[in-house]
Amino acid sequence: MALSRRWPGIVLTVLAMAAACSPLWLTLPVPRHALVIDQARFTAAPGDEPGWVALPHAQDRHRARSRYRAVFELDEAPAQPLHLLVPTFSYRAVIALDGDRMLDTGADSLVPGITLGASALVPLSERHLSPGRHEIDILLEAPGVARGYLSALYVGTAQQILPYHRLRVLVFEHSRMMVLACQLLLAIATLMIWIYRPRESLYGWLFLLLLVSTASYAGLLADIVPDVSAWLPYAFTVSMSSVFILHVIALKINGTVPPAWLRACVAAVPGACLLALAAGVAPARTLVLGVVAPILVFSPLVTVALSAWGAFVRKVPEAWLLLLPLCLFSLATLHDGAIVAGLLDGPVFLSIYYRQLLLVAIAAILMRRLGLSLTRLDGANAHLKQRLAEREAELHRLYEEERGKAACRVRSEERHRLTVDLHDGLSGHLASIIALAERERSAGIERTAREALDDLRLVIHSLDIGDRELVAALAGLRERLEPRLRRLDVALDWSMARLPEVSGVTPTSALNVLRIVQEAVTNALRHGPATRIAVRGLAGPRGEALIVIDNDGVPYTEADAGGAGLRNMRRRAASLGGALRIEALADGTRVTLTLPPRLPGDAEG
Structure with missing residues (x-):
């Protein structure tokens, strides 16, 4: 299985190697339909006897200058102009035809000096297109690094010769210049990266x-x-x-x-x-x-x-x-x-x-x-961004917590200030009114002032209530109700042991609960008249909290439903997210306040 997955890579590697190695074993094509000159008389040095050599010819030793003379014959004047192609030579050639100097490659191109190989194309004039024998003289100059080299010569029309010459110009000249340009660009890019x-x-x-x-x-x-x-x-x-x-x-x-x-x-x-x-x-x-x-x-x-x-x-x-x-x-x-x-x-x-x-x-x-x-x-960078986002979220959370605590501290301090002011101011005045009414034996004034004082103390007590302290608020209400009921010979049965815990309690919501319970007790005394009142805390079937107030007074009737007190009780219960139910018993009335496990935070007073 592993070998099968590697096959594509192996095949691509082999193909890439074959393509890259092709210059080592491939040769450039030569004209097929042109006149081929594959022999020449070679003179190694001035004074030496010339000898016939086959073209292409590589000299047997390093020489600075050497000469070649080749001949070709034309049976008749050609209909189209002819060109002489020297596909490959090394590295500078001076070409003459019938004694006329036609081309000096050293003066025509800068590129042959790079790596010795070059190609030359010589257009033949009308004088050199006459029928008969024509001589080509080539003076070959090599730099001494490598031996001189001359390929076979070709004579033909432009259509027969030019494509092969252009291919050699591309390989010998343009590609070398492109290699140099790429190398210079790569050098500049590498230098810039190295600097930075x-x-x-x-x-x-x-x-x-x-x-x-x-x-x-x-x-x-x-x-x-x-x-x-x-x-x-x-x-x-x-x-x-x-x-x-x-x-x-x-x-x-x-x-x-x-x-x-x-x-x-x-x-x-x-x-x-x-x-x-x-x-x-x-x-x-x-x-x-x-x-x-x-x-x-x-x-x-x-x-x-x-x-x-x-x-x-x-x-x-x-x-x-x-x-x-x-x-x-x-x-x-x-x-x-x-x-x-x-x-x-x-x-x-x-x-x-x-x-x-x-x-x-x-x-x-x-x-x-x-x-x-x-x-x-x-x-x-992504990891740091994630850590930064986490830190920002944590700081935001801590900020919100601190802001909430600060707001709680401000509210607590404000409640404490209100509590002190109400206790030391209005509460003291009401107590003085009650004392004066007792000395003057004015029962109406005394009762009204005492109710106002109890109600004020209820408000003051609710201001000091925190979350999950509803039972404590109800216990404070019980302490204020018991003396009043005892003076009226009304028995009070109070039990909050089974009341489930309620969260989200604020001073406003606590005051609403206390007002509902207080109003239920007041109604039992006023409309009963009741001789026994039972207040119990229970758990509902879905975890809700139930506060049940029973009395043995006159049973509740639908005619009593239109009173302002009952409407206020229902409004307060709705603001707590709960409900109020009033039902008649065989020997009295039952009021049931249902509260959710968590009270809403914006309960209205």
Whole structure:
């Protein structure tokens, strides 16, 4: 099952490797319907005897200049203009036809100096289209890095020749310029990231790699700086730093700290070679081919080994991303080394193309790391936002609690102030009125003043009631009712043991309950007249609280339902979220007040 899931990845990897390796074994197509010139007389040096060679031809040793002469015949004048195509040569060619100089590629293009391979197209004039024998002379100039190379020549019409020439211009010139442009853009992007993330030294090493590897493009200046060829050995020596930088990058990707001596080699080895070149210790060509070229060719194999160690031994996922481009780049450098050593024919160095693939792979690894860092940063940011929201919610809750407590303290202090004021002021005056009425024996005044005093004390007592203290409020009412009923010879049976707890009790709601019970007792005395009153607290079938007031007076009738007192009792019960029921008994009347387990907070007085 695991293998079946890996098959798509394996197939894609194989296809990617085949596509990436195609430049190593594919050749560019040549015109099929054009006249092919595949032989020429080759003169290795002035004074040497010319000899016939087959085209394409790779010279057997490094030469600065060599000459080729090829011939072709036209049986009749062509109906369309003809062109001469030289598909591939290395690296500068001066082309003459029938003794007339037609093209000097060194003056027409800046690009051939990059990696030696170039292509040329020569339009033939009417004088060169006459029937008969025509001679093509090619002076080939090679820089001494690789052997001179000349492909077969083709003569044909524009339709037969131009598509193949354009393909070679794209490969030899435009693609190289695109590679250089991409490398410069990648260097700028890497530098900007490194400036803003200096702790990520891997970005700094990648920027340095991109910078020193541009030295291999020094041939672009061939037509701008006349003696730039003298500086090419120095440019290739500077680019040698790139192989040591690759070692450092591979180790850092594997999670290993590069040793100090390896970091020192980045500057020490090229520096020593540059000093040797400047001092003339050895000829430049000998130093480049004997020291610089072997290091450039074989050092990537060490980087491949380091990346393979990270992928297979240390199990680093990013090492796998680097391994394939490294292998292809190493094959390309071996291919180029074989061209320089004369083991392979052909002028085109492939490492310049595969280097860009390698740089893109390294950049992809760095972008992956940057993406993972940003993902972790986003995760941490989301976590902090969540924690902040939780803290804000907790602070809001604490604030609301503190605000509620502060409001309770204010209300408590205000109730205490009202209680003191009513007790010390109005209550004292009523007590004085009662005392004066007793001395004057004015029973009406005394009774009314005593009722007013009891009612005032009821209000004062309710102001001091807190939540879940309804039983205590009722107990205070009982203390005030008992003396009054005792003077009237009315028996009071009081029991609140079975009354369930009621929450949400405020001074207003407590006063409403006390008013209802007080009014029920007053009605029993006034309309009864009752001789026994029973007040009991009970639990309803659904958990509600029941306060039942029974009396043995005259039974209740519907004619009594229209009184203002009963309407006030029902209004107060409704404001408490409860109900009031009055029913007649065989020997009296029963008043039942039903209260919910939790009273509403906005009960009106």
